[in-house]
Amino acid sequence: MTQIRRKDREMKGQEEILHVLDTCKVMRIGMYDEDGIYILPLNFGYTYEEDKLVFYVHAALEGKKLDLLKANPKVGFELDCDHELVEDKTACQYGFRYASLVGKGRAEIVEETEEKMEALSILMKCQTGKHFEFNEKMASIVTVIKITAEEFSGKQRK
Numbered sequence: 001m002t003q004i005r006r007k008d009r010e011m012k013g014q015e016e017i018l019h020v021l022d023t024c025k026v027m028r029i030g031m032y033d034e035d036g037i038y039i040l041p042l043n044f045g046y047t048y049e050e051d052k053l054v055f056y057v058h059a060a061l062e063g064k065k066l067d068l069l070k071a072n073p074k075v076g077f078e079l080d081c082d083h084e085l086v087e088d089k090t091a092c093q094y095g096f097r098y099a100s101l102v103g104k105g106r107a108e109i110v111e112e113t114e115e116k117m118e119a120l121s122i123l124m125k126c127q128t129g130k131h132f133e134f135n136e137k138m139a140s141i142v143t144v145i146k147i148t149a150e151e152f153s154g155k156q157r158k
Contacts, residue, residue, distance in 0.1 A: 014048075014051075016099070016154060016156065017048070017101065017154050018048065019099065020079055020080075020081055020099050020100065020101050020154060021046050021048060021053075021079070021101070021126075022126075023081040023082065023099070024079040024080065024081045025043060025127060026041045026042065026043060026044075026079070027041070027042055027044045027055065027057075027077055027078065027079045028040065028041050028042070028077065028078045028079075029042060029057070029075045029076065029077050029107075029147065030075060030076040030077070030078075031065070031068040031069060031072070031075055031107075032068065032071075032072045032074070033064075033068050038064070038068060040065060042057045043057070043058075043123065043127055044056060044057050044123065044126065044127075045057075045119065045120075045122035045123030045124070045125065045126040045127065046122070046126060047122060052148075052149075053103075053148075053149040053152060054146060054147065054148050054149070055077065055105075055146070055147040055149070056110075056119040056120075056122055056123050056144060056145070056146055056147075057123070057144075057145045057147070058120065058123060058142045058143065058144055058145070059142065059143045059144075059145060060142070060143065061141070061142070061143055065145075066109070066143060066145075069107045069109070069145065070109070073106050073107045073108060074104065074105075074106060074107075075104065075105055075106070075107050075147060076102070076103070076104045077101075077102070077103055077104070077105065077147065077149070077152075078100065078101070078102045079100060079101045079102075080098055080099065080100040080101075081098070081099055081100075082097060082098055082099040082156070083096065083097065083098055084096070084097040084098075085097075095157065096157065097156075097157050097158060098156060098157055099154070099155075099156040100154065100155055100156070101152055101153070101154045102152065102153060102155075103149050103150070103151050103152025103153065104149075104150055104151060104152075105147050105148050105149040105150045105151075105152075106147070106148050106150060107145050107146070107147045108145070108146050108148075109143060109144070109145060109146075110143075110144040110145070110146050113136050113139055113140075115144075115146075116134075116139040116142075116144045117133075117134040117135070117136070117138075117139045119144045119146065120132070120134045120138070120139060120142070120144060121133065121134060
């Protein structure tokens with residue numbers, strides 16, 4: 001995990017991190033393109049074991065996202081949830097409740113069919129709460145991207 005400035009808002013336990021991962025349905029990934037940063041919101045699935053966080057997203061078989069990741073696999077990511085306005089007497093005393101994860105990692109295209117099928121099952125389980133089986137034909141019509149977090153931190157305001 002990376003260090004954050006506001007220690008009073010830092011997530012310290014795995015339970016808090018899992019809450020964000022299980023509550024959020026969309027993550028944003030930032031990739032490099034010729035003009036700067038390209039950010040996309042994506043549905044995702046994840047595994048988080050022994051402080052190793054891996055995301056799975058899917059894509060078409062071709063397109064800008066894949067071109068950018070092939071040129072430079074480094075990505076940034078962000079997830080946020082639990083949004084709520086905190087009202088007070090004056091504008092300067094207003095605030096906002098939230099929980100978020102931010103980090104960076106490395107993306108790779110999953111080539112092996114068995115791993116693609118498993119990744120798609122993980123993605124669907126995270127999105128729907130239901131288990132789905134995938135066959136080779138289904139896996140062949142999408143690209144699966146695996147993002148391994150190299151560092152990340154969680155922050156929240158309760």
